[in-house]
Amino acid sequence: MKSIRKLLFLLLAGSLSGLFAQNLVNIKLGGEQRDVARGAVQTPLGDYVVAGYSFSNPNGGGKADIVVTRVDKNGKKVWENYFGGRNHDMASDIIMAKDGKFVIAGFTSESSSDNKTVSTKGWIICLNPKGQIEWQYTSYGDKAERVNSVAQAADGGFYFSGLTQSRTKGKEDMWVGKLDQTGKLRWEKRFGGALEDKGNGVSASKYGGCIAVGSTKSEGAGESDMMVARIGEDGTMLWYKVMGGIDKDEAMSVAETPDGKIVVSGWTNSKGFGKSDAELIFMNKDGSVVWDKTFGKAGNDAFSSVINTPDGNLIMSGYTTPLSASESNLWVVKTDHKGNVFWDKSSSSDKEEFAYSIQPLREGGYLLSGFTNNETAGESDMWLITMSNLGVYKANVPSIDIAHNNKPGKPQTQPQPPKKENKPTKPSEMENWMKPNLYILAVGVSEYSDSKYNLTFAHTDADSVADMFATMKGKLFNKVEVKKLLNKDATLVNIKTAITWLEEQTTQKDLIVMFFSSHGALDNKGNLYILPYDFNAISLFATALNIKDITNGINGTPCKKMIFMDACHSGEAGLDLLEFASVKDASMDGIVKEIAEAEPGITIMTSSTGKEYSYEKNSWGHGAFTKAILEGLNGKADFNKDKVIYFTELNLYVADRVKELTGGKQHPYTPINLFGNIPIFTLKP
Numbered sequence: 001m002k003s004i005r006k007l008l009f010l011l012l013a014g015s016l017s018g019l020f021a022q023n024l025v026n027i028k029l030g031g032e033q034r035d036v037a038r039g040a041v042q043t044p045l046g047d048y049v050v051a052g053y054s055f056s057n058p059n060g061g062g063k064a065d066i067v068v069t070r071v072d073k074n075g076k077k078v079w080e081n082y083f084g085g086r087n088h089d090m091a092s093d094i095i096m097a098k099d100g101k102f103v104i105a106g107f108t109s110e111s112s113s114d115n116k117t118v119s120t121k122g123w124i125i126c127l128n129p130k131g132q133i134e135w136q137y138t139s140y141g142d143k144a145e146r147v148n149s150v151a152q153a154a155d156g157g158f159y160f161s162g163l164t165q166s167r168t169k170g171k172e173d174m175w176v177g178k179l180d181q182t183g184k185l186r187w188e189k190r191f192g193g194a195l196e197d198k199g200n201g202v203s204a205s206k207y208g209g210c211i212a213v214g215s216t217k218s219e220g221a222g223e224s225d226m227m228v229a230r231i232g233e234d235g236t237m238l239w240y241k242v243m244g245g246i247d248k249d250e251a252m253s254v255a256e257t258p259d260g261k262i263v264v265s266g267w268t269n270s271k272g273f274g275k276s277d278a279e280l281i282f283m284n285k286d287g288s289v290v291w292d293k294t295f296g297k298a299g300n301d302a303f304s305s306v307i308n309t310p311d312g313n314l315i316m317s318g319y320t321t322p323l324s325a326s327e328s329n330l331w332v333v334k335t336d337h338k339g340n341v342f343w344d345k346s347s348s349s350d351k352e353e354f355a356y357s358i359q360p361l362r363e364g365g366y367l368l369s370g371f372t373n374n375e376t377a378g379e380s381d382m383w384l385i386t387m388s389n390l391g392v393y394k395a396n397v398p399s400i401d402i403a404h405n406n407k408p409g410k411p412q413t414q415p416q417p418p419k420k421e422n423k424p425t426k427p428s429e430m431e432n433w434m435k436p437n438l439y440i441l442a443v444g445v446s447e448y449s450d451s452k453y454n455l456t457f458a459h460t461d462a463d464s465v466a467d468m469f470a471t472m473k474g475k476l477f478n479k480v481e482v483k484k485l486l487n488k489d490a491t492l493v494n495i496k497t498a499i500t501w502l503e504e505q506t507t508q509k510d511l512i513v514m515f516f517s518s519h520g521a522l523d524n525k526g527n528l529y530i531l532p533y534d535f536n537a538i539s540l541f542a543t544a545l546n547i548k549d550i551t552n553g554i555n556g557t558p559c560k561k562m563i564f565m566d567a568c569h570s571g572e573a574g575l576d577l578l579e580f581a582s583v584k585d586a587s588m589d590g591i592v593k594e595i596a597e598a599e600p601g602i603t604i605m606t607s608s609t610g611k612e613y614s615y616e617k618n619s620w621g622h623g624a625f626t627k628a629i630l631e632g633l634n635g636k637a638d639f640n641k642d643k644v645i646y647f648t649e650l651n652l653y654v655a656d657r658v659k660e661l662t663g664g665k666q667h668p669y670t671p672i673n674l675f676g677n678i679p680i681f682t683l684k685p
Contacts, residue, residue, distance in 0.1 A: 024365075024394040027075040028372065030381030031056025035067070037382035039094035039357040040369035041102065043129070046362070047072050050369055051094035051104045052382050057082050066091045066106055066123075068131060071384070079131045084108060089123070092148045093357075098156065101134060102127045105150040105160055108138065122147040122162055122175070126183060135183035141166025145175065149202045149253075151210065156181040159210040161199035170194040176202065176212050176231055187235040193218025197227065201253040206260060207285070208233045213251035213264050220244050221270075226251040226279075228264055228287065241287045245270025249279070253305045257337065258312075260285045265316050267302035268294060273542040278303040278318055278331075280339060293339040296320060297542050300328065305357045309334065310364075311389075313342065317358035317368055320346050322493045327352040330370060330383075332391060343552035345391035348497050349374040353383070364389050391552070392503060436509045436559075438477040441498050442466035445518040447487040449534050457616045458517040459486040461566060461626035465515045468633050468681075475682050481505065490518070492532045495545055511680075512561040514550065517623065520567025530567055551602060560678060562647070566607040566614055566625045605651060607658070609669040615662050624666055628657035633681045645681035 027048075029035065033055035040050040047070055054067040065084035068091070071077055083089060087109030094104045108123040122139035124147055139145045143165035150160045157180045164175035168190055174197045177188035191197065195217035202212045209232040216227040225244030228251060232238050243249065247269035255263045262283040269276045277296035280303065283289055295301065299321025306316045314335050319328035330347040332355065347353050351373035359367045365388045372383040387393040444462025446455045466482050473480040483498050485491075502512055519531040521540060529535075529544035536543040550563065607614040607625035616623040622630070629650070631637075637645050637653035655668050 023073065024388065024392065025073060025075060025384070025386050026394040027071060027384040028376060028381040029069055029071070029384070030054070030377045031058075032378040034064075034379040035382045036371040036380060037356065037369040037384060038090075038092050038106075040367055040384055041094055041096040041359060042361055042367055043070075043096070044100065044362075047078060048367065048384055049094065049096070049102055050382060050384050051091040051102075052369075052371075053090040053106075054082070054382075056378055064088045064090050066104065066108075066125075067382075068094070068102070068104060068127060069382070070131060075384075081127075081131045083125060083133075085110070088120075092146070092162075093150050095150055095152060097126070097152055097158075100129055102129075103150055103152070103158060105147040105162075107146040107162075120144045120146055122160070122164075124150060124158070124160060124179065124183065137179055137183045137185065139164075139166075147175075148198075148200050148214075151202050151204045153178065153204050153210070154208075157186065159202050159204055159212075161202035161210075161212040161214070163198035163214075164190060168192060170197070170218060172196040172198060174199040174212065174214050174216070174227065174229070176210070176229075176235070178210075178235065189231070189235040189237070191229060191237060191240070192216065196224075200251060200266075203254045203256055205230070205256055209238070211254050211256060211262055213254040213266070215250040216242055220249075222246045222249060224248045224250060226264065226266060226268075226281075228254070228262070228281075228283070230287065239287050241283075243281065243289070243292075244268070248276075251281075252303065252318075255306050255308055255314075257308055261290070261337070262287070263306050263308075263314055265303035265306035265318075267318075272296055273298065273539045275321075276300045276302060278316070278320075278333075280306070280314075280316065280335070282337065282339065291339055295333060295341075295344075297322060301331070303333075304355065307358055307360065310360055313337065315358060315366065317355035317370075319354045322346075327373075329353050330355045330368070330372075330385075332358065332366070332368065332387060334391065341548070343391045344549065345387070345393070346496075347372075348500055352380075355383075361386060368393075435476065435478040436511055437506075438469065438472060438480045438511050438513065439502055439506055440466050440469055440480065440482045440513045440515070441485075441502055442482070442515045443485045443490050443495055443498075443518065443530070443532075444515075445487060445490045445531070445533050447533070448519075448531075450537075453519060453531070455519070455616065456618070457620075457622050457626070458566070461517040461616075461622050462486060462515050464622065465564065465626060465629060468630060469513055472681060475684065476679060477511070488533055490533045492534060492543060492545060495530075495532055496549065499550060506559045508559050510559040511678075512559060513564070513680075514561070515564045515566070516550075517566040517626065520565075530565070547604075551604075561602040562680070563602070563604045564607075564625075564629065565604060566623055603647070603670060605654070605668060605670045607666065607668055609667045612666050615666055620661070624658045624661040625654070625668060627661065628654040628668075631657060635683055638683060643683040644679045645683070646677050647680050648677045650680065 035054045037050045037052040049070045051068045053064040057065045065082045066089045069080040089108045091104050091106035104125045107120045109120050122145040124137040126134040145164040147160045147162040162175045165172050173190040173192035178186045197216040199212045199214040212229050215224045217224045220242045222244050225242045226249045229240035230238045249268045251264050251266040253265045264281040267276050268279045272294035277294040278301045281292045301320045303316040303318040316333050320331035321328050330353040332345045334342040353372045355368045355370040357369050371380045373380045442462040444459035446459040470480050521529050523540045528547045529540045620627045632650045632653040637649045
């Protein structure tokens with residue numbers, strides 16, 4: 001009985017961890033110039049240690065130094081140390097060893113005796129918990145060498161991967177080596193051909209040895225190709241695999257799953273939708289490919305890091321470039337072991353942002369590190385943020401110069417205390433203040449960038465439903481906030497940004513209402529899409545809004561969420577958008593049901609079922625679905641005559657009314673789940 005209770009407790013704890021917000025942090029560290037974090041780890045005390053490089057060190061002479069900073073959960077600096085000489089020194093990776101020490105990998109630059117030439121040396125530094133050097137390894141090659149990644153072996157030693165131009169077969173080789181626990185070199189190997197080859201990532205293997213990934217110009221089909229190599233405990237190459245197309249391809253990171261599979265992340269210019277797309281490859285132990293998938297939009301997209309998640313899935317960090325932007329955004333994608341996306345999160349700044357690394361947190365969720373150019377102390381700041389299991393993270397905050405405080409020459413930005421909300425004192429005011437808030441997102445597209453897809457009343461439908469619910473301010477709800485995206489404003493980027501707004505604004509007591517009126521389409525994998533103003537029929541994945549993006553974007557909030565989806569319009573031209581990809585048997589009902597059942601507190605009411613269209617007529621002034629909703633909220637759904645419209649009442653009325661209006665051609669569908677029968681409208685003054 002005790003074991004059953006314990007199991008129930010663990011299951012409950014796991015489910016609640018995704019519903020309630022963590023103490024999320026958004027920390028910027030930087031000075032007047034460029035500062036970049038290349039990796040971060042969490043200590044047993046809950047502090048964060050971040051490593052990267054800084055041009056802002058007042059003693060650095062204007063060149064980069066390795067910087068390692070330890071901050072507590074609130075972003076307060078515990079200690080900070082710089083490492084380097086007169087030339088450029090940079091960190092590329094950091095891990096926390098089993099003994100609690102921090103191992104940083106990168107390179108240092110040395111000048112020749114006559115100061116005419118500068119060469120780089122691979123550099124690995126071990127710091128104790130106070131930030132003091134325990135040992136260090138510096139390579140001895142006579143030409144450029146860099147360490148890009150480090151991983152701890154089962155015996156306590158350390159594998160590293162990088163590049164070298166010393167004693168190579170060609171111009172540059174992939175460089176892999178092993179140190180013991182004290183930093184002494186045990187072995188090093190060079191792999192490559194006549195041109196440039198390099199290592200970017202390394203992971204210790206459960207079978208012994210390591211797996212290294214990078215790129216090669218010496219072999220393959222294109223200008224550069226991904227290279228994956230399994231290397232034995234003594235440095236022997238067991239096998240290697242070159243993968244890529246006719247353009248540039250590069251592997252950046254590698255992880256081994258608990259069952260011994262190999263996961264490689266990186267980017268490709270040889271395939272996908274955009275200029276460059278992020279790529280994820282799943283391999284067997286012997287290097288045979290199980291699957292290979294690309295992710296991205298029309299711009300440049302890349303995964304810089306991949307790790308296993310505690311719940312047995314995969315998560316990647318990197319950057320993505322929105323369709324309407326020129327600068328990259330931080331990007332995190334979580335998938336299962338088949339490459340199916342659970343959620344996809346990105347920042348929305350108009351300044352460049354990048355996540356180089358991602359690590360799991362002890363309390364659940366993830367720790368990301370990189371850089372941001374948004375509201376910084378200088379050109380860029382080291383950026384450290386935490387993200388919940390569901391991808392929720394704290395929005396960008398004004399920069400605080402923590403790493404280089406009190407430096408002369410530039411005024412420091414001081415944190416401002418939050419404004420206190422004036423608590424009501426009158427009984428009537430208190431009653432209203434305790435009510436939930438309503439947040440409405442209404443998207444309606446009648447005019448498309450390609451006019452052959454135009455509708456008539458979609459934008460009017462969204463506008464009318466939003467206005468109807470907005471009348472509940474001061475009645476069922478304390479305040480009502482509305483965001484409308486109609487026609488040209490309903491771009492993919494704007495819609496996703498608005499979904500992020502909902503996530504950031506709501507609390508557990510509130511209600512979200514989302515209304516979408518547009519065309520809808522299914523791709524050849526059975527994915528259901530809402531078609532924004534700027535969609536491209538050739539690639540729905542990259543330019544349309546997957547319904548899972550809608551729900552994933554708000555499933556981090558524990559409030560009630562109600563989605564009305566008036567999609568799959570027939571349009572005056574009768575265009576069969578549901579058959580873009582010749583999907584004959586896909587069931588929209590099944591897709592909606594699966595999503596609605598994935599999380600309690602969310603429900604989706606669709607305008608039609610299966611392969612049906614949604615109809616609109618001039619005589620109605622709306623689509624049939626919207627006309628029925630408006631009629632129901634105006635009182636016709638008040639079946640028990642208590643002047644309050646409950647969700648089940650509206651659902652029942654809309655189903656019958658749409659069927660009546662369309663002569664049985666259209667049947668709204670709402671999957672039964674744990675949303676609950678809640679009041680959503682009142683007729684009382």
